[in-house]
Amino acid sequence: MAATAPHRRAGRSPLRSAGPALGRAGLLAPGLILLVALAFLPLVAIVISGFLNDRSQFTAANFAHVLTSGIYLKLLGRTLAVAFLTTAVAIALAWPAALALARHTSPGSRTVILGLVIIPYITSQLLLIYGFLSLIQAGGPVSFVLSHLHLVDAHASILYTPWANILMLIYENLPAAILIMYSASESIDASVLEAARTLGARPWYVFLRVVWPLSSxxxxxxxxxxxxxxxxxxxxxxxxxxxxxQMLGIAIQAQLSTGASQGFAVALSLVLLVASLVVVGAVALLVSWMRRAQAGGTPRRIVTPATEV
Amino acid sequence: MHSPLSRGRRGKVAAVFAVAAAAALILSGCSLGPGDGNGSSGDKTLTVGVWKGYGADLPWVATEFKKKTGAHLKFVYIDSEQNLIDLLGQSNGGIDVALPNIQYIGQGIDKGLLHELDTSKLKNWKDIYPDFSGRPEIRKDGKVYGIPWTYGSTGLFYSDKLFSSAPTSLGVLWDSAYAGKIAIKDDATDTVPTAALYAGQDPQKPDMTTLKPTLQKLKDNSKLLYSSNDELAKAISSGTAQLGIANSDGIGGIIASGASDIKYTIPKEGAVGWIDNWAISAKTKHLDLAYDWLDYMTSPAFLDEWANNPDEAAPAPANQKAVEALSSEAQTRIQANPDKIGELALQLPHPAKVLQSWQDTWQEVKAG
Structure with missing residues (x-):
């Protein structure tokens, strides 16, 4: 039997031997078509238009304008800082909630709470923004309560300040943050936590040495x-x-709607994209480094007597 | 001779090419190409490139137009004037009629995207205010490419709770006594000419270096930079915005919806103005139908019905007869004030370099 198998493989027709490759292509095709049609090709078109001026001549002037302009670099820095802050705060708020949800709630109430968490996630973004606006505007419910407690003036409001934007972005990030951290928390074996505790580890130490490495x-x-x-x-x-x-997204929208250089709007978008990827990459590297450092660094190579001269 | 590995790679490469080719086919199939203009029932269809919710797509318009011509309407919505010009170019006749404003129509003419109008075939041409129909921006080499439809201004709005009598000067926007009560359009093509009018500069050719501190003071005095009428309406209804600059039609709608303390005025320095024009695509396959559309849109029958509904926040018609047929209440509400036409600093075409310098300065002021 063993001897006949290679012979049978060798005798397969080219069509039959292409079967697995075609099968893989068939499975990959829907996703790849969407990726190529809706992400890759538009991105290529966008990159090309970023290198064109208003007379359709090839130039790097748009990128030079972004990278040498204090205005747009300042706006880029502010945008990255706001996004970093709101994402980090959302995760920090979501994590304890997710841990509590995974460890300290009954299955019935967990379903209800998860359902409530998902509602803002599936609600129209504009509806959420205008709902938040109605809540915090002067004369709105928050202002009404605070002014009746004599904490603020009746017309005081954080609306139309950077804080309103930051709070809204944290609020928008929370549902996804809770859902992801809930999934991470649920996958941690309860017996591992129990073992750490019975060995005398304090809650903070359990978090640092058990929860963090397993959730990072x-x-x-x-x-x-x-x-x-x-x-x-x-x-x-x-x-x-x-x-x-202001954030860079507004500048890009304004650039497109005022009829000024379209290529410059594209350059702004691409610089924002690359800067975002750099931040994400840096965070991923930092977390990876922290995990390795916590584990005592990379395992030392076993030095064999033969190499130890 | 190929190893199994290279055959596998060939398969993957072939699969990737197949996927790319399929994607290209999908994309090309999705383009806005010129149809035959006939629906599945074989009826005629006119495709209109226009802003969403801007008169042309009112439900009764389609009914009336079908009654007159037997044709259906299809709308391609735009999100900016530049978007309209780009779509006209890409659609290759897929859009039959479009509504470029006076700042952008020149781009469409220069690119050969617009049909030269025969004004003798336009039933309402003679009734358009000469200040509008005589504009050079809708012409090239003496030929006409657009018929003015509506006009408006971006002037001063104020609450009569804040002012016992109407402010007469743009200076109130720079008065620190009103700081924190002011709403400004977040659009360099409005803020820069408005600041130039206040500073006594030419609104078409402002000196951005000397204008920057003026813009900075305006931004520092402002509570809100808004980009839609909805945002402005909310700020007005909460009492946050009591003074500012706004489009005449937008603020007309806000006043009509219950903000009775809000008033609108064109100050002594003047105001930024705009004119919207109907134009026909150079590649339309429905030329007669397109002329029918232009006639209907510029007729008093349409314009007055639109203007007489306060909920629609219609702008002022460019058709003099349509304005004269309106009640004085309606004329006031939609700011149809022919005496003020001469005081408008129209948003005119500018080279991209000039617009970029306006944009950069406004961004710098906002980022500061």
Whole structure:
């Protein structure tokens, strides 16, 4: 039997031997078609248009303008900082909630709470923004309560300030952050936590030495998904952020709508994309380094007597 | 001779090429190409490139137009004037009629995207205010490419709770007494000419270096930089915005919807103005139908019905007869004030370099 197998393989027709490759192509095709048609080709077209001026001549002037302009670099820095802050705060808030949900709630109430967490996630973004606006505007419920407690003036509001934008972005990031951290928390074996505790580890030590190493990969996933979405925020700063809450997304939109150079808007978008990828990569590397450092560094190579001369 | 490994690689490469080819086919199939203009029932269809919710797509318009011509309407919505010009170029006749404003129509003419209009075939041409129909921006080499439809201004709005009498100067926007109560359009093509008018500069050719501190003071005084009428309406209804600059039609709608303390005025320095024009695509396959559309859109029958509904926030018609047929209440509401036409600093075409310098300065002020 063993001797006949290679002979049978050798005798396969070219069509039959192409079967597995065609099968793989068939499985990959739907995803690849979508990826190529809706992501790769548009991205190529966008990159090319970023290198064109208004007379369709090839030039790097658009990128030079972005990278040498203090205005847009300042706006880029502010945008990255706001996105980083709001993503980090959302994860910090979501993590304890996710741990509590995974460890300390009954299955019935967990389903209800997860359902409530998902509602804002599937609600129209504009509806959420305008709902938040109605909540915090002067004369709105928050202002009404605080002014009746004599804590603020009746017309005081954080609306049209950078803080309104930051709060909204944290709020928008929370559902995804909770869901991802819930998944991470649920995958940690309860007996591991119990073992750490019975060995006398304090809660903070359990978190640092057990929970963090087992969840850090999901923290990176969480950061990546929320940061990338937040960094391109346009509606939130435009509607809530006021004159001092500008982000780069607004500048890109304004650039496109005013009829100034389209290529420059593309250059702004691509610089934002690359800067975002750098931040995400840096965070992933940092978390990976922390994990390795916590584990005592990379395992030492076993030095054999033969190499130890 | 190929190893099994290289055959596998060949398979993968072939699969990737097949996927790319399929994707290219999908993309080409999705393009806005010129149809035969006939629906599945064989009826005529006119494709209109226009802003969403801007009169042309009112439900009764389609009914009326079908009654007049038997044709259906299809709308391609735009999100900016530049977007309209780009779509006209890409559609290759897929859009029959379009609504470029006076700032952008020149681009469409220069690129050969617009049909030269025979004004003798336009039933309402003679009734358009001469200030509008005589504009050089809708012409090239003496030929006409657009018929003015509506006009408006971006002037001063104020709450009569804040002012016992109407402010007469743009200076109130720079007065620190009103700081934190002001809403400004977040659009360099409005803020820069407005600041230039206040500073006594030519709104078409402002000196951006000397204008920057003026823009900075305007931004510092502002509570809100808005990009849609909805944002402005919310700020007005909460009492946050009591003064600012706004489009005449947008603020008309906000006033009509219940903001009775809000008033609109064109200050002594003037205001930024705009004119929207209907034009026909150079590659349309429905030329007669396109002329029918232009006639209907510029007729008093359409314009007055639109203007008489306060909920629609219609702008002022460019057709003099349509304006004269309106009640004085309606004329005031839609800011149809022919006496002020001469005071408008129209948003005119500018080279991209000039617009970029406006944009850069406004961004710098906002980022500061």
């Amino acid at each position: 990969a999901m923290v990176v996933v969480n950061f990546t998904l929320n940061f990338v979405q937040t960094v391109g925020a346009f509606a939130e700063p435009a509607i809530l952020g006021g004159p001092n809450g």
